[in-house]
Amino acid sequence: MQRKYLLIGVLLALIVSGCNMKGTSKEPYHVVYSSEEITEQTEYQNRSTYKIAIVPKVMNIPYFNAVEQGVMEAGDDLQVEVIYQGPSVANARQQIEVINQLVKNENIDVLAVSANDPEQLLPSLKKAEQMGVKVITWDADTAPEGRSFFINMVQDEALGRHLMDTLAWNIDEKGKFAIMTGADTAANLNEWLYWINQQHQEFYPDMQLVETVAANDDPQQAYTKAKELLAKYPDLDGIIGNSSVAPPAAAQAVLEEEKVGEVAIVGLSSPNPMNEYLKKDVVQVVTLWSPKKLGYLTVALSKQLAQGDLPYDNQEISGVGKISVMNDTVIMGEPIDFTKENVDQYDF
Template sequence: MKKLATGLLSGMLVLGLLAGCGQKGAAPAPGGDAAQEPSQTSGSLKIAVVPKLIGIPYFNASEQGAKQAGEDLGVEVIYTGPTQADAAAQVKVIEDLISKKVDVIAVAPNDPAALTPVLKKAKAQGIKVMDWDTKADQSVVDLSVQQVDDEVYGRHMADLLVQAMGKEEGNVAIVTGGLSAQNLNTWIDWSLKQIQEKYPNLKIIGEKIGTDEKQQVAYQKTLDLLKANPDLDGILAYSTVAPLGAAQAIQEKGLQDKVSLIGVALPTDSKPFLEDGSLDTATLWNPVNLGYLTVAAAKELAEGKTIENGQDIPNIGKVEVKEDGKTVILGPPSDFTKENAGDYNF
């Protein structure tokens, strides 16, 4: 039944979404771990961009965009973060950045509440505070750069899973990255709301399964999930490594035609799993552009400027600004399938 996902409605949706994000000039992601050196520029502004962790493809791609923006806009970009998705390690990174007297700190928090004290300390010393990719404490941040509208994205993932399954009933599991990650939890909440409102005959199996942003953990926990639930019909996977581990487990067990999988993942990483059907659809955005937009927005913030709704950001395009006036949205998501995954270089 899951092969019904290739119907006309799904195809039209994919084409529409790709038109929104896919044309924004992606560059290839760097191959190695994210460096902690500033981009080579003589700019007077110092902008620090702190990911959840360094060394995974998603944040490597964001680093490339951030550093390219630094070169294009004439600001110094320091891209640095912990090697594990750990809030305490992020606090140490931010403490170091405060001592370096940077002008802006933009952070993708592993645990928003855990970072509030150190972000308040940064603000007390005159440093502008932003979040990007994942929301921090909104009472602290001056500007928030987000990938997509959370509600649209979460609901979209639930719709994609039903399309892949080819039916509106069955057993579904939730696999995620860090259990405290605000963006992942928000998307999950909206997916569950969409299921409750639109697909009441879908049953969620157990609690959401955390994988600590590690593909190997996602692989092992999905194996356990499949063994414990032989009647499982679908999996929703959040974070860019969780879908890969889940797909690896489905592939190993030969369950491509039984268990549908939708996940937040990069097209290049997803391609082998998309091709054999262990991952039905990967949905994301361009992380290179996200890094670029973060630095562009940080420069505007440092210079006392305001980004307006519909403003055209060079190399990015028009962005959406929410009603709160401080949340900037990169754009709609893109869906990646076995037919189009090879068209992208991130």
């Protein structure tokens, strides 16, 4: 009898408070307050804070330092815990060690990697997924089976062809040139190289590519390679830097060898380290996107993935803008050309 009165009291309380109960034979009953359903969620979905690990190719170069700024800003804005950790040199073995330690020790929800090698990282990424960690790539991709989606800065073909064009325009579409790249295993750098070469072969028959050299995204190696190119090819007309450390290294070498005006330099780099080189006409133009925005976007989409949602075409990302999505690739936006006329407008 006491239980009967208790049940009646509960039902009356629900009616008085404007609540009712809904359910079906297949679903548990739940309470509806003011016509808004409150459904049972898992502890994971209810969490206000996720833990996201962002792994660059290498630490402590200007490009990835700018990415880190965006990552930390997004962590604060979006109220997620972020870890930014990468290898001290740009190679797959060290990066695998970083990934394995993060997955083992940090209880992360999402792992976002700029891959030094598209194949060697796969076992570690697949193991992370098996342990319940969601995996994406950014900046440099792996094979598709290693991640949910890839965040690309720009469209690869457009960027590679544009880099070739910027050099051609500055040496009257003729003469000898070299390409300086980063790690020769990096998928993004190799894609850009492919399209640089395609543009060269299709449109610039009077230009001769003498050599492509890799410097492993190491500033000192890049500087050494640039000096070697200038010594080996005294009649060199231009250099394309296909990674962010190449243009400043080439610029310093050209300045020291007193070849300003003889060897044109273009390529990928942040505006801050290129500011004085551009203003002194050591470098003609450098091209990039905002690495800070790339870091911000990576955290934003990582949090979204942790909540169970994928990015979609024309999605507006606060602090970044509209993104494009093609199949399993996100494209952040268009590249920016920095010249002596506009370089002071940017700060990264």
